[in-house]
Amino acid sequence: MPTTLENWNPGKAENRHPEMTYEEKEKLFLEVKEDPRYEDFLYGCYECGICVSSCPSARFYDYSPRVIAQAMAREDVERIYDIISEDIWNCAQCFSCVRCPRGNNPGGLVTLLREVAVRNGLQETRDVLQGYSRVIYKVMLKGNQVSPDMLQPDFFPDWGPWVAQFSANMPVWRKAIPVDTLRGVTDAAWRTERKTLLELYTIWFETGNMDIIKEIDEGLYDLLAEVMQEELEDQ
């Protein structure tokens, strides 16, 4: 059957989110499309499923990089909104899907969709990121994001009894590391100069990163902004 204007987009999604108008959903999609990286990440879709076969998230969730690429290639605004409000948070960002013979990067598309979801402060996004604030806080104030003092049995009970040992021995074990920037440091991954941290704060403010945080977690924004502003003023 030849492809015509009427049949080119079979299976177009129904409106599952009537609380939002089509125009609002379309605006979100256009934001994704305007990103200069969009053209690098999407070339169409053969619907071959190669990306799905290598996708870890597709094994454990009702999730498919093929559906993402396909919905975007077809510009199916309703389905893209379904994806942006839920699916994107299942992606493991492993980029196994770049095996795509069409040259797509579905993981990259997810990155763009996440950025738009965050920038627009979608409620689902705020909910999903609640548990993540601690890490955002850490990276912004310490310059690196995995500190040894996070290794506490109540955060990682499923990591076994060793976590209790790491935590109990932390101060002395950290002193017993020969690397100069690590020795004795427990609240950051490595020792970072104050000047370097101030430069990082400058980047967050100048690139609008702080406004993004404000969209998703106002409390976190206030906390970070206060500390950073003070530090920058002291400079």
Next chain:
Amino acid sequence: MTTTVEEILERKSHAVIRDPEVAPIVDLREELFELEARGEVIVQRVPENHVEVTTKFGRKKKIPIDHTWHHKSCGQCGHIPGYTSSIFWLHRQFDLDYLDPKDQTSCTGWNYYASGASNATAQAAVMSRNFAAAYETGYFPMIHCGTSYGHYKEVREQLIHHKGLRDEVRRVLDKMGKPLVIPEELVHYSEWIHVMRKRIAEKQTVDMSAITATVHPACHYYKIVVEDAIYDPEIYGGQRMATVTATLQALGMNVADYSTWYDCCGFGFRHILVQRDFTRSFANLRKIEVMKNEVNPDVTVTHDTGCVTTLDKSQFAAKAHDRKVGIPVLSDAQVSALAMGAHPFRVVQMHWHSTDWRPFMDKLGVDWQKYWDEFQGDLELIRSGQKAGITWEDADKPVVNVA
């Protein structure tokens, strides 16, 4: 809508031409040098002392041997410090000049991949600030973390291709008086180990020929900007990355294949923190159990922070459910240091690992108890205030010799 249906159909109709005889040879450096000629960026050159290797589609990549600026990793330094100390220890054993900077931030890639709470300009500015800091010292960046490495490859490509992004990043860097510097090559520490593997084997004091190992190749090393990973026809016929596997073979290990080698470890960025059921299930069901069932290795070796953490820490819960698990997880840096007789605790810091590593050490013939007792002595001195900490002076000397 700005795109018409006809435009979409037109776009979908283009076939991708694939000619196996003409593999794509992508060399971003050509565009990079053009940008430099136009005065847009500074390109930091790989130092004189380097080795050339072949990448996926045949490009020659320069791997510096010394005069390197070590871009550390949040996860390594935070949770697996023996990973970092092994990398530095190896440099020290060969008397190679390196810098362990404090003027470095995280690439912030973990936060970005996990939460989307950042943007392209911020990510590019963080990378460029770090690279400018390296450039100011004259040392060439060597990246410890697989995620930082993959992320920087992605950002570098974006910076080269999008003028608007470059202009924005330059505006931000101007505020700190830093130039826009892009290194000629992005180099991962495991590539340094790869080119040093024969020299490492020459100094080997621990026989590893009784060991069967599996390799978990880190996704962000070879899946992001695929053309920038090392391949070698001698390793899996050039059909898989050569890094790590070639190192273990040079150390005399038997590297065994398993069917889910292409799968990720299950880290998932946000998953490992807030949806750990996914991470745990994937790590155990798709990786550890498959390795165990198919080849029953003594150790599995990888070259990224997130992979070591995920594969190592996920096994405890699975053991509680009587799953077939129990494979120690190390990085190629740690294995290389062990091979050259590094102290298992002062340098390799085995005690930060969760899955039982003792059977592996026993099989190597390393009397780990002796070194553990010695390390307990160090800790006592630190506790009692007689010693401020372990220094390179305490840790430099190779101590294990069971060849």
